[in-house]
Amino acid sequence: MAIVHDIDTGGSTPALEAKRVSVSYGSKRAVSDVSLVVPRHRVVALIGPSGCGKSTFLRCFNRMNDLIPSATVEGEVLFHGQDLYRPEIDPVEVRRRIGMVFQKPNPFPKSIFDNVAFGPRINGFDGDLPPRVEESLRQAALWDEVSDRLDDSAYELSGGQQQRLCIARALAVRPEIVLMDEPASSLDPIATQKIEELIFELKERYTIVIVTHNMQQAARISDYTAFLYMGELIEYGPTEVIFTRPAEERTEAYVTGRFG
Amino acid sequence: MSRERAPAGSEHTSPTPSDPTGATRALGASLPNDRRRRRLGTVFLGVCFVATSIGAITLMVLLVDVFLDGIGQLDPEFLGNYASRFADRAGIRAPLFGTFWILLLTGAISFPLSVGAAVYLEEYAPKNWITRIIQVNIANLAGVPSIVYGILGLAVFVRWMGLGRSLIAGALTLSILILPVIIMAAQEAIRAVPDSIRQAAYGLGATRWQVTRRQVLPMAMPGILTGTILALSRAVGETAPLIMIGALSFIAFTPQGLTDQFTVLPLQIYSWISRPGEDFHAIAAAAIIVLLALLLAMNAVAIVLRNRFGRVRSN
Ligand SMILES: Nc1ncnc2c1ncn2[C@@H]1O[C@H](COP(=O)(O)OP(=O)(O)O)[C@@H](O)[C@H]1O
Ligand SMILES: [Mg+2]
Numbered sequence: 001m002a003i004v005h006d007i008d009t010g011g012s013t014p015a016l017e018a019k020r021v022s023v024s025y026g027s028k029r030a031v032s033d034v035s036l037v038v039p040r041h042r043v044v045a046l047i048g049p050s051g052c053g054k055s056t057f058l059r060c061f062n063r064m065n066d067l068i069p070s071a072t073v074e075g076e077v078l079f080h081g082q083d084l085y086r087p088e089i090d091p092v093e094v095r096r097r098i099g100m101v102f103q104k105p106n107p108f109p110k111s112i113f114d115n116v117a118f119g120p121r122i123n124g125f126d127g128d129l130p131p132r133v134e135e136s137l138r139q140a141a142l143w144d145e146v147s148d149r150l151d152d153s154a155y156e157l158s159g160g161q162q163q164r165l166c167i168a169r170a171l172a173v174r175p176e177i178v179l180m181d182e183p184a185s186s187l188d189p190i191a192t193q194k195i196e197e198l199i200f201e202l203k204e205r206y207t208i209v210i211v212t213h214n215m216q217q218a219a220r221i222s223d224y225t226a227f228l229y230m231g232e233l234i235e236y237g238p239t240e241v242i243f244t245r246p247a248e249e250r251t252e253a254y255v256t257g258r259f260g
Numbered sequence: 261m262s263r264e265r266a267p268a269g270s271e272h273t274s275p276t277p278s279d280p281t282g283a284t285r286a287l288g289a290s291l292p293n294d295r296r297r298r299r300l301g302t303v304f305l306g307v308c309f310v311a312t313s314i315g316a317i318t319l320m321v322l323l324v325d326v327f328l329d330g331i332g333q334l335d336p337e338f339l340g341n342y343a344s345r346f347a348d349r350a351g352i353r354a355p356l357f358g359t360f361w362i363l364l365l366t367g368a369i370s371f372p373l374s375v376g377a378a379v380y381l382e383e384y385a386p387k388n389w390i391t392r393i394i395q396v397n398i399a400n401l402a403g404v405p406s407i408v409y410g411i412l413g414l415a416v417f418v419r420w421m422g423l424g425r426s427l428i429a430g431a432l433t434l435s436i437l438i439l440p441v442i443i444m445a446a447q448e449a450i451r452a453v454p455d456s457i458r459q460a461a462y463g464l465g466a467t468r469w470q471v472t473r474r475q476v477l478p479m480a481m482p483g484i485l486t487g488t489i490l491a492l493s494r495a496v497g498e499t500a501p502l503i504m505i506g507a508l509s510f511i512a513f514t515p516q517g518l519t520d521q522f523t524v525l526p527l528q529i530y531s532w533i534s535r536p537g538e539d540f541h542a543i544a545a546a547a548i549i550v551l552l553a554l555l556l557a558m559n560a561v562a563i564v565l566r567n568r569f570g571r572v573r574s575n
Contacts (some may be wrong), residue, residue, distance in 0.1 A: 062463070064459070064462065064463065067458075067459075067462060069386070069387060092465050092466070092467050093465070095462060095463055095464065095465040096464075096465030099463065099464070100463035102456065102459060102460065102463070104456060106454075106456035106457060106459065106460045107460075108457060108460065108461075108475060109457075109479060118461070118464060118474070119464040119465065122461075122464065122465065122466050122467075122470045122474065123464075123465055166460070169460075169464065170463070170464065173464055173465060
C-alpha cells in the first residue's frame with residue numbers, strides 16, 4: 001500500500017480525487033489501484049521512471065484515455081465530489097473544465113490568434129474574442145512577445161513560445177484545472193525556466209497536476225509530489241517531505257537519482 | 261553498410277599479406293571484389309536506363325505522331341462544330357460539353373461520398389473485423405475492370421432506376437468507378453494528419469465532429485483534392501463503361517439537363533478511329549490532343565496542390 005503523508009486540503013473538498021483508479025491497455029495493466037487527492041490551487045507533481053504510468057494516470061483526470069480504444073479505466077475520479085466516469089457525464093464537458101498541455105508543443109497550423117481562439121469558438125463563446133485571447137496570452141506570459149504578430153503562423157514561434165501558446169490555448173477555455181504532461185521536456189533550459197515561472201504564477205488561479213521526470217523541476221515547482229513506480233503509487237506527500245524525508249526506500253532511491 | 265566498413269576478416273575483405281585484417285586499408289584503395297561489384301552496379305544502372313527510355317521514347321513517338329496528324333485540324337471550328345458525316349465539317353462541341361458535364365457531375369457525386377466514407381473509416385469506425393472487411397473491399401474494388409462498373413451502371417442506373425442513357429446515369433456510373441480510388445486517397449490524407457493535433461483539439465473540449473471538421477479535414481484537404489483530381493482524370497479518359505451504358509457518339513446537341521443524352525471525348529475518338537478513311541483518323545488525332553491537354557491540365561493542378569500544401573506540417 002502507498003504511503004500517504006499529510007495532504008492539507010484547507011478543509012474544502014479537493015479539486016480532484018482519484019479513488020482506487022486502475023487503467024489497463026487490453027490485458028496489460030498500466031496503473032494499479034492509485035488513490036490520490038489534489039488540493040485546490042496547488043501544484044501536484046507526478047514523478048517516476050519512464051513507463052511507470054504517469055501519463056496514463058494523468059489522462060484519467062480529463063478522460064483522454066477514452067480516446068484510446070484498448071484502455072479501460074476502473075475506480076472513481078471525483079471532481080467537485082462527482083465521479084467523472086459516471087455514465088451520464090459527457091467527456092467533452094469534462095475536457096472543457098479540465099484542460100491539458102502535452103509533452104510536445106502541438107499548436108494548430110493556424111495563426112497565433114486562431115490557436116488561442118479555437119477553444120472559446122468551439123465552446124460557443126459569444127463574448128468578445130480579442131480580449132479573451134489577449135488575457136490568455138498574458139496569463140501564459142507570451143503576450144509581450146507576440147502582441148504585434150497575432151496573425152503569424154504559430155509554427156513561426158520557437159519551441160518554448162509554442163509551448164506557452166499551447167498553455168494560453170488551454171487557459172482560453174477558462175478551465176479550473178490544468179493537466180500538464182512533461183510540458184518542458186522538449187525545451188531548452190531557458191524556455192524550461194520560463195515555463196516553470198509561469199506554472200508558479202498560474203497556481204494563483206488554477207489547480208495544476210504536472211507530470212515530470214525531472215526531479216529538480218518537481219522539487220522547484222510543486223507543493224505535493226506523488227512517486228509512481230510500475231503503475232503503483234509508492235508515496236505521496238508534501239514535496240519537501242518526499243524529497244528530504246521519504247518514508248519509502250524506493251522513493252529515496254529515486255529522488256536521489258540512484259535508479260530510474 | 262558501406263564496403264569500407266566491412267567487418268575485419270569478413271568475406272568482403274581480402275586481406276593482403278602486409279595487412280592481414282584489412283583494417284588499416286586506405287579509403288581510396290579499392291579491392292578486386294569491390295571493382296566487380298561496382299561493375300555490376302553500372303550494368304544494373306544501364307538496364308534501368310534502357311527500361312525507362314523504352315517507356316519514354318514510345319510515349320514520345322506516340323505523342324509526336326498524334327500531334328502531327330491532328331494539329332492541322334485543330335481550329336475554332338473543330339471545337340465549335342457538332343459531329344457530322346463529313347470529316348471536314350465534324351467537330352467536338354458535343355463531346356467537349358459532355359466531358360465537361362460528366363467531370364462536374366462525377367466530381368460533385370463522388371467527392372462528398374468519398375470524403376464521408378474516408379472520415380467515417382478513419383475517425384469514427386471502430387477498428388473491428390467489419391471495418392477491416394470494408395477496407396479490404398474498397399481496395400479490391402479499386403482494381404475491378406471498368407467494364408464491370410459499366411455493367412453495374414447499365415443494370416442499376418439505366419434500367420432499374422430508369423435513367424436511360426443519360427448524363428446522370430453516366431456520371432453515377434463513373435462516380436462508382438472512382439469512389440474507391442478517392443476514398444483511399446482521402447484516407448491516406450486523413451491518416452497523415454498528426455495525432456497530436458487531434459489530441460490538442462480533444463483536450464480543449466472539442467467533439468469528434470469539431471475535431472474532424474475544424475482540424476483534420478482542413479489539413480487533409482490538399483491531399484484529398486489531389487486524389488480527387490487524379491481520379492477524375494481517370495474518369496475523363498474512360499470509354500468502356502460509357503459504351504456499356506449506351507452513350508452515343510453521334511450527338512448533335514449539348515446536354516441541357518441531367519437526363520439528356522450525351523457523349524464524351526474518348527467515345528468520340530473511339531468512334532472516329534473505328535471508321536475507315538484518313539480524314540476521320542486526323543480529326544480523331546485532333547480530339548486526342550484536346551483530351552490530352554485537358555488531362556495534362558488536371559494533373560498539373562493536382563501537382564501544384566500537392567506541392568503547395570502537400571506536406572502536412574507537424575512538429
Ligand atoms: N496507447 C497505449 N497502448 C498500449 N499501451 C500503452 C499505451 N500508452 C502507454 N502504454 C503502456 O502503459 C505503460 C505506462 O505508460 P505511460 O503512462 O506512458 O508511462 P509514463 O508516462 O510514466 O512514461 C507503459 O508500459 C506503456 O508501454
Ligand atoms: Mg509519459
